[in-house]
Amino acid sequence: MRLGLVGAGGVALLHAEAAATLPNVEVTAVCDPRLEAAGEMAGRIGALAFSDHTAMFESCELDAVVVTAPHTLHAPITVDAARHGLHVLVEKPMATSVSDCLLMIDACRQYGVRLGVGHVVHFLPGAIQTRRILASGDLGAPLTMTERRTAHYSPGSRPAWFFDRSLAGGGIVMNVGIHSIDKAQWLGAAPATRVLAHVTQKPGMTVETEAVALLQLENGMRVSLSLAGTGLPFHDETEIVCEQGALRLSRRDGLWIYRESEEVPLLPAAESDIDRAFRDQLADFVEACRDGREPAVGGEYGRSVVATAIAIYESSALGDQVAIPHTSELLQR
C-alpha cells in the first residue's frame, strides 16, 4: 500500500509513525503548501515532497491518501483523490457541511474507492471495552450519558487556521466536539436525531469556544455534552448510567465500573493508547482497501457526526431544538 499524506502538520506525523509500524505499507509522498514542512516530513521517512496535492496525485504511483489538511479542504481534496482512483482516509471532521460529506461519499462510490473517516476513538482500548460492556447488557440498558471535554481554545494554543472559520468551519464544536459527538453516537449505539444546544465565545474570538448541548439519540437515550475552551484544567470524561450500574471513561483515569457501593478500575489509561489507536485505524483502512470492504468508520457514519455538529450550530442560532435527518431519509434522496 503506497500512501500519500495530504498535509504535513501535527496529526500527519501520527499517521506516518503508524504507517512505519505496518508491514507492506509505506508513505511514498507528502504534500503541503508549506513545502518546507512537506520536505522535512518526507526527508525523515524517505518519501517525495510536493507543495500541491494534484501534482502529487499525478506524478506518484499511489494507492491511497490520508487527508490531514484544514477542515474545509477535506471535501475537495477527497473528491480529487477519488477521481484519481485513490482510496481515502480523511481526518475528522469528515467535512464541515452535510452536503460536502454527501459529495465525498458519492465521489468515492462513483470511482470505486474506499472512504474511511479518522474517528480514532473507535480504536482506543477504553472506548472499545466500554462499548463491549454496554452491548453485553451486563449493566442493563444504558439510560443517560454525560460527556465533558475541555481544551484551551485561544490563539497560540493550536495552528492559526483553527480560528479561521473559512478553513476550520467552526471552533471547539467542529474540532474537539466532533470527538465528543462521535463518542455519544458510537458508545450510545445510535445516531443523534434531535439536539438543543447553545454555543458561545469569549470576547475577541472569531469561532465558538464554549458549548453545551442535549442530544437525543435514535434509541431514545439522552446525552449531555459540555465543551469548555477557557480556563479549566484538562478534562476528557464520559459517564454512562445504566439500569444496574455505571461506567466512567476518563482519558486520565482510564475505565471504571460502578455497581451499588462497589467501584472497580477495569483498564488504566496508557500514554501509548493513542499511538496504538492510530496504528490500528490505519491497519483497518489498509485491510479494507485490500479486501474491498468498508472501513470500520465509513463515510455515512462520518456524515452523521458532521450532521450533529451542524445541528448544534443551528439549534444555538435558532434558540430552540432542531431535528437531525436520519441516514435512512438521506439515502432516499
Ligand SMILES: NC(=O)c1ccc[n+]([C@@H]2O[C@H](COP(=O)([O-])OP(=O)(O)OC[C@H]3O[C@@H](n4cnc5c(N)ncnc54)[C@H](O)[C@@H]3O)[C@@H](O)[C@H]2O)c1
Ligand atoms: N484524530 C485526532 O485525534 C486528531 C488530532 C489532531 C488533529 N486532527 C485533525 O487532523 C487535521 C489536521 O490537524 P493538525 O492538528 O495536523 O493541523 P496542522 O495545522 O498541524 O496540519 C495541517 C497541515 O495542512 C496543511 N495544508 C493546508 N492547506 C493544504 C492543502 N491544500 N493541501 C495539503 N496540505 C495543506 C497546513 O500547511 C498544515 O501543515 C484536522 O482535520 C484536525 O481536526 C485529528
